[in-house]
Amino acid sequence: MAHTDDTVLYSIDSVLYKHLNHETTEAEERRLYAWLEEREEHRTFYFEIAAIWSAHKTLSSKQLGERCDAMMRRLNARIDADEAMRREVKRRVPHGAAGRWLRPQWRWSPSP
Numbered sequence: 001m002a003h004t005d006d007t008v009l010y011s012i013d014s015v016l017y018k019h020l021n022h023e024t025t026e027a028e029e030r031r032l033y034a035w036l037e038e039r040e041e042h043r044t045f046y047f048e049i050a051a052i053w054s055a056h057k058t059l060s061s062k063q064l065g066e067r068c069d070a071m072m073r074r075l076n077a078r079i080d081a082d083e084a085m086r087r088e089v090k091r092r093v094p095h096g097a098a099g100r101w102l103r104p105q106w107r108w109s110p111s112p
Contacts (some may be wrong), residue, residue: 015031
């Protein structure tokens, strides 16, 4: 059976998808490498797709979200400690002497 360009492209797309998910068989890997060797445009396309895929996986990672939330909780704890220290200094320093460095702080809240 003769393959049209659309059939080859479709099968390469499915092999690329499987490759990026680490689900390819040895035969599919050989087919992908042969396709990459055919033309510079194929390699350019592959590396662009791989970069986008990697960025997507990184940005949508649940683990990344959990790490960001943990980092922000630590930051909030430091802000709380800093605010407590400033309140203590303000309580001990006569009114007006603490001056301009006692400014309100921002607070970040993690998304639910």
